[in-house]
Amino acid sequence: MIDFSHLERCRENNRLEAKKALGGLPNSLWETYSAFANTLGGVILLGVEEYPDKSLHAVDLPDPAGILQDFWSGVNNSDLVSANILCDEDVWEEEIDGKHIIVIHVPPAKEGERPVYVYGDPINGIFLRNGEGDYRCPREIYRQLFGKQTGSY
Numbered sequence: 001m002i003d004f005s006h007l008e009r010c011r012e013n014n015r016l017e018a019k020k021a022l023g024g025l026p027n028s029l030w031e032t033y034s035a036f037a038n039t040l041g042g043v044i045l046l047g048v049e050e051y052p053d054k055s056l057h058a059v060d061l062p063d064p065a066g067i068l069q070d071f072w073s074g075v076n077n078s079d080l081v082s083a084n085i086l087c088d089e090d091v092w093e094e095e096i097d098g099k100h101i102i103v104i105h106v107p108p109a110k111e112g113e114r115p116v117y118v119y120g121d122p123i124n125g126i127f128l129r130n131g132e133g134d135y136r137c138p139r140e141i142y143r144q145l146f147g148k149q150t151g152s153y
Contacts, residue, residue: 002043005096007056007057009055011056012054013131013132014039014042014130016045017042017043017044017132019044019048020047020048021061021067022047022059025070029044029074030080030118031127032044032106032127034116034125035128035134036106037085037106037107037108037114038109038114038116038127038129038137039108041107043103044104045104047059047099047100047101048101058096058099060098060101061102064093064100064102068091071102071104080118080119080120082115082116082117085106086106086107090106114145115137115145126142
């Protein structure tokens, strides 16, 4: 897991994504949620900024409780996210040097829950994680990964 006392040593990768989120939940959060759920899982940090040297730093969310409420509303909205694969213990507030951030641990989705898609679009709303980025799942990859479970595409 992440050593929050040394957050600056962490780097975004295929299992870690930082989002500043000072204006509330970023729309890209849902793509990252889908990508982590459809690959190896990962951790999304809200209230964390990536500096030019790639180090991560807390920025202090102005309303963590409001962001948490918006997150839970979104992840439970089937028009936005096809499946909520989280439990209460997967999402929490963390304090780093007096600054509040939100940690979202997204496990890999189980076979019956995959693919996890967003925006109500089971074709174009499937994302995968590769390195530091979230990418739409190409049709040929979709067939390889999910074809057995969902039939033809």
